[in-house]
Amino acid sequence: MTLGGSKEMTLGVMGGGQLGRMFAHAAQRMGFFTAVLDPDPVSPAGRVSHHHIQTSYTDPVGLERLALVAQAIxxxxxxxxxxxxxxxxxxxxxxxxxxxxxxxxxxx
Incomplete structure (x- = not known):
């Protein structure tokens, strides 16, 4: 999916469990890229997303990385x-x- 026809859009998710995985699959079917921030190295959503930021939910560097790759969270x-x-x-x-x-x- 693009914003204004010029940029691919990535949706970010805080949490990488089964609901996050279903979100990622649904978003991808609609043409979005996905990014997941989750501390688990093998989180269900992280395994199917384009970006998996493996860190704690409060890590400033991880939050910054998510904000850099995702246009909405x-x-x-x-x-x-x-x-x-x-x-x-x-x-x-x-x-x-x-x-x-x-x-x-x-x-x-």
Whole structure:
């Protein structure tokens, strides 16, 4: 998929489990490239994505790499650290928003 007909688009996913793998397959069928950030070297989504950034969810270098390769970013699950999403949102569209994820994580 292209943005304005001139650039291939990569969708980023924070989390590399089975839901991330299904997301990657669906995105690829629609013509998108995919990038996954996940600490597991053999994460299900990382194994099928064009880019697998193997690092912790809060690693600044990993977050920067994801923001460099992905034009938009989402999460695979609700326990991705909200501050990491807020950092990514400084340079890329992120959904759900960090504030929404923080609310979902407040289970008190």
């Amino acid at each position: 989402t999460t695979e699950f609700e326990n991705v650290p909200a501050p990491a999403l807020a950092e990514l949102a400084k340079t890329r569209p992120v959904a759900p928003a960090a504030a929404c994820v923080a609310i979902a994580q407040d289970r008190a």
